[in-house]
Amino acid sequence: MTKKIIVLAESREGALRNVSFEAIAAGKKISDGGEIVSVLLGDDVSTHGQELIAYGADRVVTVQNEKLKQYSSDGYAQGLLAVLESENPDGLVFGHTALGKDLAPRIASKLGSGLISDVTAIEEGGDEPVFVRPIYSGKAFEKKVVSDGLVFVTIRPNNIDPLPKEESRSGEVTSLDVEIKDLRTIIKDVVRKATDGVDLSEAKVIVAGGRGVKSEEGFEPLKELADLLGGAVGASRGACDAEYCDYSLQIGQTGKVVTPDLYIACGLSGAIQHMAGMSNSKVIVAINKDPEANIFKVADYGIVGDLFDVVPLLIEEFKKIKAS
Amino acid sequence: MNIYVLMKRTFDTEERISISGGKIADDGAEFIINPYDEYAIEEAIQLKDAHGGEVTVVSVGSEEAEKQLRTALAMGADKAVLINIEDDVEESDQFTTARILAEYLKDKEADLIIAGNVAIDGGSGQVGPRVAEQLNIPYVTTITSIEIDGQTVTIVRDVEGDSETIETSLPLLVTAQQGLNDPRYPSLPGIMKAKKKPLDEIELDDLDLDEDDVEPKTKTIDIYLPPKKEAGRILEGEIDDQVKELVQLLHKEAKVV
Numbered sequence: 001m002t003k004k005i006i007v008l009a010e011s012r013e014g015a016l017r018n019v020s021f022e023a024i025a026a027g028k029k030i031s032d033g034g035e036i037v038s039v040l041l042g043d044d045v046s047t048h049g050q051e052l053i054a055y056g057a058d059r060v061v062t063v064q065n066e067k068l069k070q071y072s073s074d075g076y077a078q079g080l081l082a083v084l085e086s087e088n089p090d091g092l093v094f095g096h097t098a099l100g101k102d103l104a105p106r107i108a109s110k111l112g113s114g115l116i117s118d119v120t121a122i123e124e125g126g127d128e129p130v131f132v133r134p135i136y137s138g139k140a141f142e143k144k145v146v147s148d149g150l151v152f153v154t155i156r157p158n159n160i161d162p163l164p165k166e167e168s169r170s171g172e173v174t175s176l177d178v179e180i181k182d183l184r185t186i187i188k189d190v191v192r193k194a195t196d197g198v199d200l201s202e203a204k205v206i207v208a209g210g211r212g213v214k215s216e217e218g219f220e221p222l223k224e225l226a227d228l229l230g231g232a233v234g235a236s237r238g239a240c241d242a243e244y245c246d247y248s249l250q251i252g253q254t255g256k257v258v259t260p261d262l263y264i265a266c267g268l269s270g271a272i273q274h275m276a277g278m279s280n281s282k283v284i285v286a287i288n289k290d291p292e293a294n295i296f297k298v299a300d301y302g303i304v305g306d307l308f309d310v311v312p313l314l315i316e317e318f319k320k321i322k323a324s
Numbered sequence: 325m326n327i328y329v330l331m332k333r334t335f336d337t338e339e340r341i342s343i344s345g346g347k348i349a350d351d352g353a354e355f356i357i358n359p360y361d362e363y364a365i366e367e368a369i370q371l372k373d374a375h376g377g378e379v380t381v382v383s384v385g386s387e388e389a390e391k392q393l394r395t396a397l398a399m400g401a402d403k404a405v406l407i408n409i410e411d412d413v414e415e416s417d418q419f420t421t422a423r424i425l426a427e428y429l430k431d432k433e434a435d436l437i438i439a440g441n442v443a444i445d446g447g448s449g450q451v452g453p454r455v456a457e458q459l460n461i462p463y464v465t466t467i468t469s470i471e472i473d474g475q476t477v478t479i480v481r482d483v484e485g486d487s488e489t490i491e492t493s494l495p496l497l498v499t500a501q502q503g504l505n506d507p508r509y510p511s512l513p514g515i516m517k518a519k520k521k522p523l524d525e526i527e528l529d530d531l532d533l534d535e536d537d538v539e540p541k542t543k544t545i546d547i548y549l550p551p552k553k554e555a556g557r558i559l560e561g562e563i564d565d566q567v568k569e570l571v572q573l574l575h576k577e578a579k580v581v
Binding site: 073074097098101102103104105106108109110112113114115116117118130133134135136137138139140141142143144145146147148149184185186187188189190191192193199200201204205229246247248249250253254255257261262272273276279280282283284285286291296297298299300301302303304305309310313314317318320321 | 335337338340341343348359360417418419422444445446447448449450451452453454456457458462463464465466468478482483484485486487488489490491492493502503539540541542543544545546547548549550553555556557558559563564566567568570571573574575578580581
């Protein structure tokens with residue numbers, strides 16, 4: 001049965017996030033040929049409509065309001081619920097991002113529906129879509145189906161491929177006027193700490209450091225390597241506990257779970273809690289002085305050596321590749 | 325201040341996971357308070373110490389969660405409540421748990437509800453916001469600091485590495501992120517005192533709910549372990565040559581750079 005799917009798009013610093021295109025592809029897998037309607041909320045977002053169409057949305061609905069300039073659960077819930085009321089969809093897809101994680105459970109609760117969060121793959125072809133998601137931080141996986149009500153999922157960034165971008169696609173971009181009433185939480189200030197806006201959960205490349213990095217300054221070469229590869233810096237709990245870096249960089253069972261294309265683990269032993277957070281990365285490189293370190297068991301490629309020797313050499317070599 | 329903490333009993337993070345009979349095998353496994361809920365309990369105790377009031381820790385689960393509730397009491401919580409669904413609920417999801425907690429909390433006049441932002445087992449992170457929505461109170465997720473001055477609450481939350489400062493008011497639900505505090509270990513006197521603190525057990529009946537009201541909306545049809553990863557290649561030779569080889573491999577073989 002064809003389903004009409006609402007896909008929530010997200011922009012960050014004026015650009016659409018990649019996960020929004022991945023969510024459109026996920027919507028297609030669920031819709032069984034039904035319509036994909038992408039929804040954008042913000043103060044000035046209509047210019048993004050065409051890009052969502054190019055990535056496969058059939059139609060785009062925008063809700064523009066000064067009060068939606070910054071995300072708030074109250075504001076976005078009001079905007080989105082108004083769209084849901086006029087569209088009456090069979091399913092919803094959000095990114096499993098900070099915004100998606102914050103908003104989706106509220107919307108699901110309001111609609112009295114289930115929510116399958118942090119989906120990494122969707123199996124089509126059966127009577128109903130089957131959703132794959134990691135549990136125990138990736139130590140195991142489960143397959144879930146919706147047994148009652150809306151098909152509502154959030155998808156983990158970097159796991160479901162977006163559809164190819166086709167500029168020739170066309171579709172309607174409409175806007176819906178929604179009055180946004182009292183916001184009970186007010187954002188007073190935002191301090192950007194993330195490196196160059198590359199978010200850990202969405203980064204294609206992560207350079208992570210453990211206790212072997214030895215100090216805050218020790219993270220400098222890791223940052224340089226991450227910047228060179230357009231990636232982000234992560235850390236083990238050991239490095240965070242030792243105050244070499246902020247807890248927001250922590251990867252592991254407590255901390256973030258990541259699945260980049262390339263994970264470079266530097267001076268990191270590979271405690272089970274850390275491995276739960278990164279072992280599903282596509283390619284893992286381990287650099288460690290200790291040839292017995294656990295991290296080598298999950299690494300695709302390993303170098304036994306001092307990270308302070310190896311990382312600068314890596315930076316040089318990658319620069320040559322980039323230049324060629 | 326009337327503070328409630330939502331707590332889940334989970335596998336110890338050190339545990340390896342195995343599967344038997346289509347379920348996660350829990351024979352002999354160590355269980356702990358979900359680490360994010362531990363931050364929630366610690367914060368509740370600190371807020372009580374600063375502002376006065378009472379901390380009640382609530383868990384939905386089976387009789388076995390009594391042990392973790394007792395630990396929360398030993399840390400310094402005043403009361404614990406186990407909503408035992410073992411006999412009534414065969415299958416559950418986040419809809420189920422949130423519905424039960426909201427039903428329990430609706431007449432408690434909580435000023436502040438603190439939960440972990442995610443449980444390390446199921447990893448869905450839904451229950452906190454779902455409960456807030458049902459109680460019609462505001463919520464702030466993944467918080468790393470909270471200050472309360474009368475009814476005004478100032479919070480810092482972690483948003484993918486950025487820090488947002490938020491102003492809101494009580495009553496409120498928040499979910500704890502790592503970095504919020506350092507949870508204490510229960511002290512020996514704490515453990516002794518905990519034995520005398522109230523740990524109530526209630527069932528769905530006591531909440532005027534029956535199984536149909538909390539029937540899950542989603543269903544797990546399979547659980548499996550990820551394919552075991554083949555051990556990779558340890559490169560050899562001079563460090564310079566290893567690095568050159570690695571970059572070539574990443575570029576040409578793995579094609580990730």
